[in-house]
């Protein structure tokens with residue numbers, strides 16, 4: 001299956017168009033006030049309206065209540081909800097039922113122990129995103145540009161699709177895909193010139209590198225099976 005590339009934290013028309021033209025499969029909008037990528041409902045509505053079916057629109061929230069989710073969904077009309085907080089398995093199930101949208105639950109990873117909750121979430125979510133666990137004193141739970149040890153994912157068995165994120169960039173994406181065999185990759189800081197400032201050329205370079213790496217991993221899978 002083709003690699004899904006998600007560019008997250010888009011907040012301007014220009015960089016959204018660059019991501020779409022470069023072939024992003026998913027574009028993410030961050031609703032978290034402490035983030036340099038936070039978008040207002042008005043901006044999100046405007047940006048969401050530009051996508052026009054060219055990519056899956058992703059609404060990223062952190063432990064949001066129903067009213068907040070409802071407002072974000074109304075503004076963006078997303079195809080996927082990214083739950084990036086400490087939402088419980090029950091809350092993920094509840095959100096999925098209430099809003100009738102596919103849900104991607106984020107698991108924050110620093111050690112193997114962080115994967116203990118995976119079976120529970122995999123039973124209710126449509127997709128899992130493995131991201132680096134933020135330090136305790138961080139002002140946000142993601143978007144920090146720091147990777148985790150991808151080898152922790154080497155032996156995971158999942159029947160739903162999963163993505164990897166956290167500190168990815170054009171220079172390390174090939175290794176991340178090779179080690180994790182993830183079906184999707186998610187980047188924010190790695191395509192920015194400063195926190196919250198997306199760089200058009202870095203977006204293009206990242207997507208190109210991810211596609212090349214996915215092609216190389218697919219070829220090596222075929223070679224090792226003959």
Ligand SMILES: O=C(O)c1ccccc1N[C@@H]1O[C@H](COP(=O)(O)O)[C@@H](O)[C@H]1O
Nearest residue numbers: 008035142143144145165166167188189
């Ligand atoms: O991008 C943010 O500011 C953010 C805020 C709150 C939760 C998650 C956030 N970003 C997500 O974090 C990962 C990794 O980002 P990065 O590439 O390391 O910067 C990615 O999934 C973003 O969607």
